[in-house]
Amino acid sequence: MAARLIDGKAAAAALRARVGGLAAMFEAATGRRAGLATVLVGEDPASSVYIRSKRSATGEAGMESIHHALPADTSEAEVLALVETLNADPAIDGILVQLPLPSHIDAARVIDTIDPDKDVDGFHVVNAGRLAVGDPAALVPCTPLGCLHLLRAELGKLTGYHAVVIGRSNIVGKPMASLLLGESCTVTITHSHTRDLPEICRSADILVAAVGRPEMVKTDWIKPGATVIDVGINRVPGAEPGKTRLVGDVAFAEAAEVAGAITPVPGGVGPMTIAMLLRNTLVAAHRRAGLPQPEGL
Numbered sequence: 001m002a003a004r005l006i007d008g009k010a011a012a013a014a015l016r017a018r019v020g021g022l023a024a025m026f027e028a029a030t031g032r033r034a035g036l037a038t039v040l041v042g043e044d045p046a047s048s049v050y051i052r053s054k055r056s057a058t059g060e061a062g063m064e065s066i067h068h069a070l071p072a073d074t075s076e077a078e079v080l081a082l083v084e085t086l087n088a089d090p091a092i093d094g095i096l097v098q099l100p101l102p103s104h105i106d107a108a109r110v111i112d113t114i115d116p117d118k119d120v121d122g123f124h125v126v127n128a129g130r131l132a133v134g135d136p137a138a139l140v141p142c143t144p145l146g147c148l149h150l151l152r153a154e155l156g157k158l159t160g161y162h163a164v165v166i167g168r169s170n171i172v173g174k175p176m177a178s179l180l181l182g183e184s185c186t187v188t189i190t191h192s193h194t195r196d197l198p199e200i201c202r203s204a205d206i207l208v209a210a211v212g213r214p215e216m217v218k219t220d221w222i223k224p225g226a227t228v229i230d231v232g233i234n235r236v237p238g239a240e241p242g243k244t245r246l247v248g249d250v251a252f253a254e255a256a257e258v259a260g261a262i263t264p265v266p267g268g269v270g271p272m273t274i275a276m277l278l279r280n281t282l283v284a285a286h287r288r289a290g291l292p293q294p295e296g297l
Contacts, residue, residue, distance in 0.1 A: 003228075003259040006150050012271035015149070016061060019278045022294045023062040026285055034285035035064040036094040036120065036277075037086045041079060041105065042072035047098045054096065057274045063281060066092065076105045080113050087115040093285035094120035096277070117287065120280040128170065131178045137287075139280050144176035146272025147208060147229050148183070154227055154261050155206075158183040164201050166190050166217070166249070167210035172231055176208055197221075209249035217250040225260035231269050 027033050036058050040051050051067065058065040068082060079097075086095050095118045101107045111119070116126035122141035130138030151158060163185040167173035173189060180187045185206065190197055192211060201207055201221040209217050210231035222228060232249030239245075248265030256262050263269055279297050286293050 003256040004154075004261040005256075006154055006227075006229075006261050006263045006268060008146075008150060008263060008268040008271045011150060011153060012146075012275040015272075015275040016057065016278060018296065019275070019282055020061040022297070023282055025294075026282065026289070026291070027062065029291065030289050032091065033062065033064040034094075034282050035066060035092045036096065036281045037066045037068065037089075037092045039068045039070065039079070039082060039086075039095070039097045041070045041074055041098075042102050044100070047100070051098055054274055054277060057278060058281070061278050061282075063278070063285075064091070072102050074102075074105075076109070079105055079110055083110060083113045087113075087118065092118065093288055094118055094277075094281035096121055118284060120277060120284055122175065122280065123170070128175070131175055134182055139284065140179065140276075141171055141175045142273045142276035142280065143172050143210075143231060143269060144179055145276045145279075146269055147176060147231065148179045149272060149276070150229065150263065150269070151206060151227065152183075158185050158206070160184065160186070161205040162186045162188070162203060163206040163208065164188045164190060164204035165208045165210065166197070166201070167208075167212070167231070169210065172210040176210065180206070180208075211249050213249055214247050215249070215251040217255065219251065219254040219258050222255055222258045224258050226258075228255060228259045228262040229269060230263050230265050233265060233270060 023034055038051055055065045086092050095114050097110055111123045116124045119127055119139050122139045127139045131140055163180045165173050165177050168189055168191045177187050177189050190200055198221045202223050204226055206227050208229045214234040214236050230248035230250040234247050235244045236247055246266050283293055283297055
């Protein structure tokens with residue numbers, strides 16, 4: 001393998017340790033812990049696992065974790081009322097409503113009800129707008145923010161690089177493009193309907209794959225020496241019957257022979273998402289307390 005492996009686990013562990021130290025300083029300064037409220041509607045197995053991981057990480061970082069588990073038949077009005085209660089709670093700095101929600105609940109309406117200054121997922125339209133215009137008050141979606149952290153650590157200043165983003169979702173693709181523009185990259189947004197997609201990808205110094213198609217990006221899509229960030233998490237059949245394995249949107253083994261640096265799946269971008277959730281919660285807590293944002297977050 002020619003490419004350097006970008007170790008998301010190590011980067012996330014370092015960030016979580018820093019957040020933990022700063023959270024202790026916040027508690028000493030304010031007399032309270034920064035607080036993250038999580039809301040889970042129903043018992044989706046994957047969502048339950050994610051919430052447990054997030055709650056565990058919050059506690060390990062020295063922040064308060066308040067969880068609301070609601071039955072699957074909870075009405076939209078009840079979910080909205082809970083969000084309004086959390087908006088008004090001075091002990092809550094961040095609110096995370098786990099997606100997907102049951103089909104009878106309008107997820108967009110729920111997200112838009114969250115106070116933008118407590119929207120630690122960064123999904124509220126106000127935060128999307130803040131990010132688009134370069135407002136530093138934006139709370140940025142955790143996954144693209146984690147990608148940016150890894151890119152800065154690998155490349156330093158990103159000014160002038162040509163970055164290609166595959167994917168246009170509101171959760172990763174669009175905010176990733178905005179973040180890269182903010183770093184003075186030249187940014188091309190592509191997707192599954194883009195003409196000559198492999199050729200465009202071959203022009204990228206930075207390639208961010210977030211399209212949700214297993215191993216779609218092949219070695220001949222990658223410019224020699226490029227930095228490849230693979231956001232995809234896809235479960236595919238494993239070598240043994242009945243077994244599965246995780247792969248990204250990039251054909252890792254062959255891409256690693258061409259790229260200069262690449263994130264693995266798992267162990268690349270994934271660990272950064274929860275680390276950035278903790279970071280966003282602590283940033284929101286400092287802002288709400290009228291304290292300056294700690295350097296390096």
